[in-house]
Amino acid sequence: MPLNSVLRGDCIEVMRGLPAASVDFVLADPPYLVNYVDRSGRRVANDRNDHWLVPAFEGIARLMKPDTFCVSFYGWSRADxxxxxxxxxxxxxxxxxxxxxxxxxxxxxxxxxxxxxxLLAKGRPPRPAAPIGDVIPREYTGNRLHPTQKPTSILTPLVRCFCPQGGLVLDPFAGSGSSLVAARLVDRSFLGIELDPAMHATASARLSAGPRRRPPLPADVGAAA
Structure with a gap:
C-alpha cells in the first residue's frame, strides 16, 4: 500500500489494485457533473459525464474500513x-x-x-470525540493551482475530526493536492489519486515543497464557525 504520495491514473482502476478495508477516512472532491469552465478556460476532467460516478464510489466503499467516514463534496444541481x-x-x-x-x-x-x-458513513462509526460544527467559513484560494481549488483551512478540521491519529486519508480525486496537504498538516498518512497529468504534477510538486504552517486547533475552528 503506497503512503504519503499521489498516484497518477483513473481512480477506478487504481483503487482496484489497493487492498480492501485499508483506509480510515475518505475526503473526496469529485467533479460536480456541470461541465465547469473557469474564466481562463480551464476545465475539470470527467466533469461532462457521470459514467464513472457509481463505480468510483463503489471502489471507495471497498477501500474504507468498517465503521468509518467519507466526506464528499457534490454539485447541488446533480444531487440526485x-x-x-x-x-x-x-x-x-x-x-x-x-x-x-x-x-x-x-x-x-x-x-x-x-x-x-x-458526511457519509460505512457501517456504524462511533461519534467523533470532538464533533465540529457543520458550518465552516471558506476563504478564497484564487484558484491558482486548480479551477476549483479548496483551501486547506476547511479541510484540516475534517481530517482531524474524522480520521484517527495514525490513520490513512484517501482522496481519489486529488486535484492540486489540497486534501493531502491538509492530512499532512494534522499528522495523518495520506494517499491521493489524480487522472489529469498536469494536476498530478502540481500536486506532486506541492507535496514535495512541504507544509508552511499548522492550522488552528479544533476549538478555534469551532469558534470561527
Missing part, C-alpha cells in the same frame, strides 16, 4: 445522481457540511455563495 451513487455503494448520509464564501462564485437565479459536502 450523487445520492444514487452513494447509496449503491452502501454509504449512508449522516450529516451535511456548508462552506459559506464572502463572494459569489456565479450569479444566476441566486448569487451562489456556498459549497456543500455530505
Amino acid at each position: 445522481r450523487f445520492f444514487h451513487a452513494w447509496r449503491r455503494a452502501g454509504l449512508a448520509p449522516v450529516g451535511h457540511l456548508t462552506f459559506p464564501k464572502r463572494y459569489a462564485s456565479s450569479t444566476r437565479m441566486l448569487r451562489y455563495q456556498h459549497e456543500g459536502a455530505y
